[in-house]
Amino acid sequence: KLDAFPKDFLWGAASAAYQIEGGWNSDGKGPSIWDTFSKIPGKTFEGTNGDIAVDHYNRYQEDIQLMAKMGLKAYRFSVAWSRVIPDGNGEVNEKGLQFYENLIDELKKHEIEPVLTLYHWDIPQALQDEYNGWESRKVIEDFNRYASVLFERFKDKVKYWVSFNEQNVFTALGYRWEAHPPNISDVKRMFQANHIINLANAKAIQSFREIVPKGMIGPSFGYGPMYSFDCEPNNVLAALNGEEFQNHWWLDVYVNGKYPKVTWKQLERLNVAPSLEDGDMTLLQSVKPDFLGVNYYHGGTVRANEIEFPEQKGNENLDKDFVATDPYLMQPKDEQAQSPEKRMFTNVKNPHLETTNWGWEIDPIGIRIALRRLQNRYDLPMMVTENGLGAYDDLTEDGHVEDDYRIEYLKDHIVEMQKAITDGVDLIGYCAWSFTDLLSWLNGYKKRYGFVYIDRDEKDEKQLERIPKKSYYWYKEVIESNGEK
Numbered sequence: 001k002l003d004a005f006p007k008d009f010l011w012g013a014a015s016a017a018y019q020i021e022g023g024w025n026s027d028g029k030g031p032s033i034w035d036t037f038s039k040i041p042g043k044t045f046e047g048t049n050g051d052i053a054v055d056h057y058n059r060y061q062e063d064i065q066l067m068a069k070m071g072l073k074a075y076r077f078s079v080a081w082s083r084v085i086p087d088g089n090g091e092v093n094e095k096g097l098q099f100y101e102n103l104i105d106e107l108k109k110h111e112i113e114p115v116l117t118l119y120h121w122d123i124p125q126a127l128q129d130e131y132n133g134w135e136s137r138k139v140i141e142d143f144n145r146y147a148s149v150l151f152e153r154f155k156d157k158v159k160y161w162v163s164f165n166e167q168n169v170f171t172a173l174g175y176r177w178e179a180h181p182p183n184i185s186d187v188k189r190m191f192q193a194n195h196i197i198n199l200a201n202a203k204a205i206q207s208f209r210e211i212v213p214k215g216m217i218g219p220s221f222g223y224g225p226m227y228s229f230d231c232e233p234n235n236v237l238a239a240l241n242g243e244e245f246q247n248h249w250w251l252d253v254y255v256n257g258k259y260p261k262v263t264w265k266q267l268e269r270l271n272v273a274p275s276l277e278d279g280d281m282t283l284l285q286s287v288k289p290d291f292l293g294v295n296y297y298h299g300g301t302v303r304a305n306e307i308e309f310p311e312q313k314g315n316e317n318l319d320k321d322f323v324a325t326d327p328y329l330m331q332p333k334d335e336q337a338q339s340p341e342k343r344m345f346t347n348v349k350n351p352h353l354e355t356t357n358w359g360w361e362i363d364p365i366g367i368r369i370a371l372r373r374l375q376n377r378y379d380l381p382m383m384v385t386e387n388g389l390g391a392y393d394d395l396t397e398d399g400h401v402e403d404d405y406r407i408e409y410l411k412d413h414i415v416e417m418q419k420a421i422t423d424g425v426d427l428i429g430y431c432a433w434s435f436t437d438l439l440s441w442l443n444g445y446k447k448r449y450g451f452v453y454i455d456r457d458e459k460d461e462k463q464l465e466r467i468p469k470k471s472y473y474w475y476k477e478v479i480e481s482n483g484e485k
């Protein structure tokens with residue numbers, strides 16, 4: 001028999017500012033790098049952007065009503081830095097802060113626990129222009145100030161804080177694959193920016209300890225467990241390399257303040273390891289998160305490079321445009337230092353797993369494997385801060401969405417989470433991605449994840465009617481029964 005979910009388990013849903021808010025220049029908000037990037041022709045799917053998104057900025061009350069009716073226990077959202085400090089390091093914009101205060105108050109009124117993400121990919125454009133954003137050490141203090149403004153304002157209202165969302169993903173897509181802002185393709189710069197983000201994370205956690213002593217803070221890491229293609233020892237070794245290069249490279253720093261040795265050595269050989277300054281490692285070692293946020297969609301399967309395998313079945317079905325936007329499926333563009341992992345492993349398709357319309361593997365057991373590995377290695381409480389299915393949802397003639405495929409996907413993952421808890425994993429919550437449909441960074445509005453459908457009427461782009469899907473009513477029962485449904 002499986003153990004029950006803990007009685008105060010945080011059944012939640014997640015979102016991010018740029019993907020839902022809209023109001024991109026309302027009430028004094030400054031532009032972020034996403035406001036700029038999404039206007040570059042050809043960079044986003046069909047030129048979609050978040051100018052209006054789902055207009056949550058103006059409709060948060062209606063959205064929270066729906067959350068309350070569903071019985072949601074937690075809601076993860078992010079704050080747009082440039083709403084609070086429009087140019088990144090100047091005046092604080094009270095109206096921007098007030099928006100988040102209203103949102104938090106409204107959540108609390110309905111007994112929904114806010115989970116606040118400080119950074120979900122939208123650094124103010126002004127800081128990018130002034131000093132290249134995350135590439136300059138100046139950002140450490142500016143991020144710390146921004147974070148501290150939020151800590152001070154919300155210290156008595158918000159207990160759970162996420163520092164950085166998927167640092168592994170936004171650095172790779174932004175500094176290596178030119179698929180996100182700042183639209184750069186340079187591995188050395190990617191590792192350097194990543195190091196500076198680690199320092200910014202540590203510095204902000206130091207402030208958090210002083211300002212919010214009773215709160216809990218951690219990263220939301222995009223974790224995919226690495227599998228070996230088979231039991232050939234070279235391939236098993238490749239999977240070990242992959243796990244270190246794709247996962248431990250970040251997590252070891254967050255938790256232990258150390259870069260993993262094997263990957264470090266490999267990067268040094270290729271002259272792409274970050275440059276350290278005096279005091280950097282001391283700063284990284286001075287803090288530790290209170291919990292790990294885990295964003296789980298799928299893992300990765302690898303083999304060693306030297307061995308030739310026949311073409312993996314299934315790849316031919318993938319729509320190339322979509323594949324090109326997925327960090328986990330991308331193949332290195334050029335062979336040299338741009339691909340430091342080249343000698344360590346190569347990604348292959350897992351022949352045992354089905355994929356979504358966008359080529360993402362569907363692997364519920366992977367969430368149990370992920371949680372087990374992370375529990376063993378880092379021994380911290382964990383919260384699943386994202387997990388969900390992107391699909392083309394259609395309205396039926398009478399205006400419903402019968403998303404049984406999403407219910408099945410979520411249910412399978414929840415069952416595996418319960419098994420992980422039974423195994424001994426300390427899991428405190430689950431935030432499905434996402435509450436309403438929202439903007440998929442590179443796949444526009446057609447890739448839908450929500451429990452609530454957003455009717456995007458082409459003729460009236462502000463209409464945006466909210467329609468709960470079948471999965472909304474199903475999740476309501478899951479929450480009511482504390483996961484037994």
Ligand code: BGP
Pocket residue numbers: 016019165166169222295386390433439440441442443447
């Ligand atoms: C994660 C991001 C989310 C969300 C999700 C789905 O990496 O943290 O913001 O976008 O992936 O991704 P996509 O929209 O590409 O399908």
